[in-house]
Amino acid sequence: MGNVEDPQDARVRLWAPVAQAVALLLGPYAEVVLHDPDTDRVLGIWNPMTSRGVGDPSLLGELDDLEPSAQDVFGPYEKLLVDGRRLTSVSAVLRDPQGRPSAVLCINLDRTPLEQAAAVLSAFGAPTVQRPEPLFEQDWSERIQHIIGSYVRETGRPVERMTRQDRLAVLGRLEEARVFAVRRAAPVVAGALRVSRSTVYGLLAELRSPNAKDRP
Amino acid sequence: MGNVEDPQDARVRLWAPVAQAVALLLGPYAEVVLHDPDTDRVLGIWNPMTSRGVGDPSLLGELDDLEPSAQDVFGPYEKLLVDGRRLTSVSAVLRDPQGRPSAVLCINLDRTPLEQAAAVLSAFGAPTVQRPEPLFEQDWSERIQHIIGSYVRETGRPVERMTRQDRLAVLGRLEEARVFAVRRAAPVVAGALRVSRSTVYGLLAELRSPNAKDRP
DNA sequence: TCCAGACTGGACAGAAAGTCCAGAGGGGCT
DNA sequence: AGCCCCTCTGGACTTTCTGTCCAGTCTGGA
CATH class of the missing domain: 3.30.450.20 (PAS domain)
Known part of the structure; x- marks a missing residue:
């Protein structure tokens, strides 16, 4: 096969x-x-x-x-x-x-799949709630990979052929995860998204500003 | 039985x-x-x-x-x-x-035993050592508080009457926790330690440098 | 083919991050 | 007390990042 x-x-x-x-x-x-x-x-x-x-x-x-x-x-x-x-x-x-x-x-x-199985096993009979989705990555660059990765999986759209909307969505998630509070994160994100640093800041500005775009 | x-x-x-x-x-x-x-x-x-x-x-x-x-x-x-x-x-x-x-x-x-099995599964084919210690706090300023707080509790010495050694130790822990990879963290740490920004950088330099001090 | 929207690369101002140093305490020792 | 050594301080200064801007290029669609 x-x-x-x-x-x-x-x-x-x-x-x-x-x-x-x-x-x-x-x-x-x-x-x-x-x-x-x-x-x-x-x-x-x-x-x-x-x-x-x-x-x-x-x-x-x-x-x-x-x-x-x-x-x-x-x-x-x-x-x-x-x-x-x-x-x-x-x-x-x-x-x-x-x-x-x-x-x-x-x-x-x-x-x-092995890790998922492991998660099932250790969740068996576990009274405590599992970590709320959280970023148990020590390393923030892994966190970036992880967030971008799950977006790609959800939408089935690899980084190379993302639309502007996709990028906005991903940046939104990264922003939520406080990724940009980390030094040097912006260039790394730009690299991971195969996009220039300028573009990242541009999209980010659009995200953060009161979007006057919505009401013409 | x-x-x-x-x-x-x-x-x-x-x-x-x-x-x-x-x-x-x-x-x-x-x-x-x-x-x-x-x-x-x-x-x-x-x-x-x-x-x-x-x-x-x-x-x-x-x-x-x-x-x-x-x-x-x-x-x-x-x-x-x-x-x-x-x-x-x-x-x-x-x-x-x-x-x-x-x-x-x-x-x-x-x-x-379930957790051991889970560990076996997720170790299967795993090349890298498992995460060195998660520290899953979302908010880095809480993490700073937490690290300083536990040091104070361990030693029974409040921030105000810490010795130089104490400060070095605390900064070591903060450094380990990658706190200084976060923007604006240094001034916050300085504030929390009731010390000037200069001092923080000074102690940090001492920590990171090949400590020539150890061999008299 | 041309246009409009999106991205790029580079320049640049401003903000942090670090470094450095002269000088101000402040214990401990004589 | 007086002195000395160690440490911290505040501020000036350099370096590194951040975030903005813009002219020019690319690309997909009419």
Whole structure:
């Protein structure tokens, strides 16, 4: 299901069984990706969690730190999807008999369902109300990710093709969460929203002002 | 297993099946206790988690808030055992046909194993250490008050007669709590510590710098 | 093709954040 | 008391951010 691979490529034929086996073992919540380290493109993908397909460019950062290093296996490290899902990832550089890197295998495990299950368990018989929705993130930049992420999930609209209204709504939530009381937050938000700092301040001004716009 | 009951008592004969059924359903992690509200003693206990037995006095506080109230079912509320286990408890006042309280049934569910399981689940594949200590206050100025307040309480030294060391310690805690990442926090802290802004920055610098002071 | 609305990048003023220092207490010691 | 050392103070000053503005670019729709 959802497997996409290029059977023409010898590397794919070589590694596909491994990738598929792992994908089967870890159920629907693990994505296995085979990358071409030369072209930085996807060779094959099993259980894709995003809309990537064969030939698409590899996600920025997924391979970034890998090449210069001496070791071949990386992680596990944490990644955050725009929709808020938490992934645990490992990567391995796969070499041909001559020792040259021929592919990079990445396994991305979605930890969200496990965490939800954990929440169910610890809520069982718990008399105290769960935290009111709150921001148990120590790190405010995670909070930003989280808020933007849940908005994306709710609306199904990724950051890249948000409308002005979407941005206004997201900024409203961020404002509510007092995010802008934190130093340096505005530029970070601008970055996360793929928008310039000016735009953020513009939208923010529109939000905060008595909107004279509503009555023409 | 581990059931202790007094078959002589009519109330026990009446309620024992209920108690036993609940004890069986909730496995080894729920303790069911039948109390005598008049003598404040244990009439019967199933799956005892502590060393209480029939005839022992009921645990202090277990019945405290029950009597004066109008309702008959209480909880769930949280209890803490000396060994650190967290219990979720409910209680019910059981009445005879004349409406007089004849027994009190308490069910104590040990939530520890569930919470451990939850921890296992959310640790599965988790690369990062769990959050270093949440501090889920929305309002950062409250957080400042809270940190300073607890220091004062711990040391018994009010803000006015703090020593330099005290101030350093407090600032250390505030720093740890990332308080100074918030705009305008420094002056507020200075005010709360009854000290000038300069002093705050001075002490802060001393804290953050490689303390050359330690090696004379 | 042209227009209108939206975003950008850079410039800039103003506000905080930090740094620095001369001078004012204020204990403790002689 | 008188002195000294340590610490805090208030203010001046530099640096870093914040928030505003605007001319110019991009883009989708009529």
